[in-house]
C-alpha cells in the first residue's frame with residue numbers, strides 16, 4: 001500500500017485568495033525517502049501542513065482534493081489517531097515545544113496516550129539514544145539553539161513511532177557536523193521502514209534520498225529519482241535549485 005496518496009490538492013489561505021497549492025498529485029510508497037524542494041514561497045510548508053492534517057487549524061483556509069495516509073483519509077481522522085500515523089516537525093520548532101525539560105517534551109505524547117510508565121521510559125530513552133541528545137535531557141527546550149530545538153521536536157515526534165514523518169527544513173539550522181549526524185539518523189529511519197517526506201533547500205545533505213519533488217508556484221513540476229534530477233543540468237540551472245557542485249559533478 002502507498003504511505004501517501006495525494007489527489008488534485010489545492011489550497012487557499014482564504015476564500016477567493018490565491019491558490020498556494022494548485023492541483024498537486026503524487027504517491028509515495030512505504031519506506032521511501034522523498035525530499036521536497038523549490039524556491040521560497042512555492043508552497044512546500046503549506047504542502048507539509050496539508051499532509052500532516054495541521055492545516056485544519058487555519059479555519060479560513062480552503063482545501064480541496066484528497067490526502068490518504070496509509071489508506072486513510074487524513075481529513076476524517078481525529079487528532080490523536082493522526083498523531084499515530086503521521087509526525088511533523090515544523091520549520092519553526094518553537095510552535096511545538098512547550099515542556100519544562102527535553103525529557104518531559106519527549107515523554108509528553110506517549111503520556112497523553114496513557115502508555116504504561118515503563119513503556120514511556122523505554123521510548124524516551126530509545127529516541128534520546130537514536131538522536132544522540134542525552135546531554136540535553138535536563139535542558140529547557142526554550143534555551144536550545146535552533147538546530148537543537150529541531151532535534152528535540154523530532155525526538156518528541158519519534159516517541160509516538162509514526163510510520164510517516166513530515167520534516168520541514170530540520171537540517172537547515174544545523175552546522176555541518178549536526179547536518180551529518182541528523183542525516184545519518186534520517187537514513188536510519190528509512191532503514192527501519194519509516195516513510196519520510198523532508199523539505200530541504202540545500203540538497204547536499206539529503207542526496208541519499210530516493211526521490212526529489214520539485215515545486216514551483218504551488219505546482220509539482222518534477223518528481224523523479226534524486227540522481228536523475230541532479231544529473232539534469234539544464235533543469236537544475238533553469239530551476240535555480242541549490243546544489244553542491246561536487247555532488248553535481250559526480251553524476
Ligand SMILES: Nc1ncnc2c1ncn2[C@@H]1O[C@H](COP(=O)(O)OP(=O)(O)OP(=O)(O)O)[C@@H](O)[C@H]1O
Nearest residue numbers: 013014020038039040041042043044045046047091
Ligand atoms: N498563513 C498564511 N496566510 C496567507 N498566506 C500564507 C500563509 N502562509 C504562507 N502563505 C503564502 O503561501 C505561499 C506559500 O508559502 P509556503 O510557506 O508554503 O512556501 P515555502 O515554499 O514553504 O517557502 P519557504 O521556503 O520560504 O519556507 C506564499 O506565497 C506565502 O506568502
